[in-house]
Amino acid sequence: MIQFDNSYARLPDRFYARVEPSVAPAPGLIALNEPLAERLGLDAGWLKSDEGLAVLAGQARAEGSEPLAMAYAGHQFGHFVPQLGDGRAILLGEVRPEAGRRFDIQLKGSGKTPFSRGGDGNAALGPVLREYIVSEAMAALGVPTTRALAAISTGANVFRESLLPGGRVVRVAESHVRVGTFQYFAARGDVEALKALSDYVISRHYPEVAGAEQPALALLQAVVSRQATLIAQWQALGFIHGVMNTDNMSIAGETIDYGPCAFMDGFDPAQVYSSIDHHGRYAYQNQPAVGQWNLAMLAQCLLPLIDADEDEAVRLVQAAVDGFVPAFQRAYVTRFTAKLGLADVREGDVELVGGLLGVMATGAADFTLGFRLLADQIENVNQDFLDLFDGADGLGDWLERWRARLRLEGRSAGEVRAQMLGVNPLYIPRNHLVEEAIAAAYDGDFGPFHALNDVLASPFVEQAGREIYAVPPRPEQIVQQTFCGT
Ligand code: AMP
Numbered sequence: 001m002i003q004f005d006n007s008y009a010r011l012p013d014r015f016y017a018r019v020e021p022s023v024a025p026a027p028g029l030i031a032l033n034e035p036l037a038e039r040l041g042l043d044a045g046w047l048k049s050d051e052g053l054a055v056l057a058g059q060a061r062a063e064g065s066e067p068l069a070m071a072y073a074g075h076q077f078g079h080f081v082p083q084l085g086d087g088r089a090i091l092l093g094e095v096r097p098e099a100g101r102r103f104d105i106q107l108k109g110s111g112k113t114p115f116s117r118g119g120d121g122n123a124a125l126g127p128v129l130r131e132y133i134v135s136e137a138m139a140a141l142g143v144p145t146t147r148a149l150a151a152i153s154t155g156a157n158v159f160r161e162s163l164l165p166g167g168r169v170v171r172v173a174e175s176h177v178r179v180g181t182f183q184y185f186a187a188r189g190d191v192e193a194l195k196a197l198s199d200y201v202i203s204r205h206y207p208e209v210a211g212a213e214q215p216a217l218a219l220l221q222a223v224v225s226r227q228a229t230l231i232a233q234w235q236a237l238g239f240i241h242g243v244m245n246t247d248n249m250s251i252a253g254e255t256i257d258y259g260p261c262a263f264m265d266g267f268d269p270a271q272v273y274s275s276i277d278h279h280g281r282y283a284y285q286n287q288p289a290v291g292q293w294n295l296a297m298l299a300q301c302l303l304p305l306i307d308a309d310e311d312e313a314v315r316l317v318q319a320a321v322d323g324f325v326p327a328f329q330r331a332y333v334t335r336f337t338a339k340l341g342l343a344d345v346r347e348g349d350v351e352l353v354g355g356l357l358g359v360m361a362t363g364a365a366d367f368t369l370g371f372r373l374l375a376d377q378i379e380n381v382n383q384d385f386l387d388l389f390d391g392a393d394g395l396g397d398w399l400e401r402w403r404a405r406l407r408l409e410g411r412s413a414g415e416v417r418a419q420m421l422g423v424n425p426l427y428i429p430r431n432h433l434v435e436e437a438i439a440a441a442y443d444g445d446f447g448p449f450h451a452l453n454d455v456l457a458s459p460f461v462e463q464a465g466r467e468i469y470a471v472p473p474r475p476e477q478i479v480q481q482t483f484c485g486t
């Protein structure tokens with residue numbers, strides 16, 4: 001069984017709407033994430049039982065559950081929308097696996113809520129499986145992220161471009177508070193709610209700032225720092241979130257809301273996959289700047305909590321938001337120098353990283369394999385590596401500079417190689433593999449979905465017989481566009 005304990009439901013009524021999940025005519029368990037269940041202190045055997053499935057699918061209430069849809073606002077592609085909110089997700093409750101740890105269990109695709117606006121509140125199976133695959137892959141890659149506890153089929157169809165089988169994903173998060181949650185109350189001039197929300201977030205996610213002289217300012221600084229690190233991790237993996245609206249930015253610093261996200265194949269800094277990102281606002285290379293812009297929106301919301309003198313408050317939050325740039329740079333350089341097999345960061349390393357990325361961009365080299373196979377070029381160049389580059393101008397020179405830099409550290413090739421293989425994954429959720437798994441599932445075959453999850457659970461370990469999962473798409477397999485599909 002699950003025992004919920006709901007801190008969010010104890011916040012004022014205007015933070016959410018109480019709502020029941022809709023009926024799923026014939027819920028079926030597609031996948032249960034047993035290791036995650038265990039980490040949450042939940043009994044996987046029970047979750048797989050009819051009773052457990054009924055709770056996961058929102059068809060029965062577990063003890064202490066107080067289902068609710070959270071209110072939030074957000075900037076969508078730069079335009080402020082004062083009311084968004086959970087339109088197709090319901091927070092079932094929070095679990096506490098250990099003292100001081102609390103996780104949200106949220107059901108997505110659970111039917112209409114007062115925040116659904118024009119939407120039906122449902123999810124098709126495709127986006128459910130996509131979120132399951134990619135969020136779990138991110139976790140295995142060591143990136144802070146919401147997790148997927150279960151994927152469920154509903155037995156009902158949903159209408160998108162055509163009729164598709166419906167699904168639900170049971171999502172686990174540190175919390176579902178977003179930058180947009182603060183914006184919801186700021187837009188209403190509700191300073192009392194902002195204070196309550198800020199206190200809540202501090203006690204749940206940033207207890208270390210509770211004693212600060214200016215807790216709201218310290219909170220902002222802490223969120224800036226977590227987001228800077230998070231986005232640096234995305235960059236280091238070639239991950240493109242796709243919809244970095246302020247309502248899709250977690251206050252706890254987790255990657256959240258997997259829609260048209262994608263890992264890059266060939267490296268192109270301007271890469272965009274999302275079908276709705278017409279101007280490339282959320283292109284790979286724009287992610288850091290957009291992250292900082294989102295944090296500036298958060299900063300604005302916090303002004304009334306920081307200083308009665310608005311000029312002084314603005315000066316303080318501006319400095320905090322400016323702190324994003326050095327924090328991101330530090331995290332970025334640390335990640336990328338580690339990818340190059342370096343033990344520390346020295347002068348000139350930023351240029352060294354940039355040099356390789358430049359050659360990779362010119363040669364449209366596969367981002368993931370470019371770094372992975374670099375571990376085999378410490379002493380000699382091999383053909384597999386060269387074959388990744390469509391034109392390798394400058395590559396020879398770069399490799400010489402890199403080797404000279406490695407020699408400065410005097411570590412053995414074996415040691416350097418081991419480090420590189422531990423940070424440069426071999427397996428990522430490649431877009432064409434994700435699409436294939438979804439297509440097979442729509443045909444009733446969940447084999448490819450399970451097989452893909454299995455490979456991605458150990459992204460840094462070469463797995464015999466699974467070579468196909470590491471290979472970039474053939475030209476006809478390349479996915480050019482991804483869709484929200486909601
Ligand atoms: P997202 O694309 O996940 O960032 O969602 C943006 C907003 O649209 C959120 O308020 C969602 O709850 C809402 N939304 C997205 N899809 C649906 C849907 N099928 N039904 C109702 N609301 C939705």
Ligand code: MG
Pocket residue numbers: 247248257
């Ligand atoms: Mg969203």
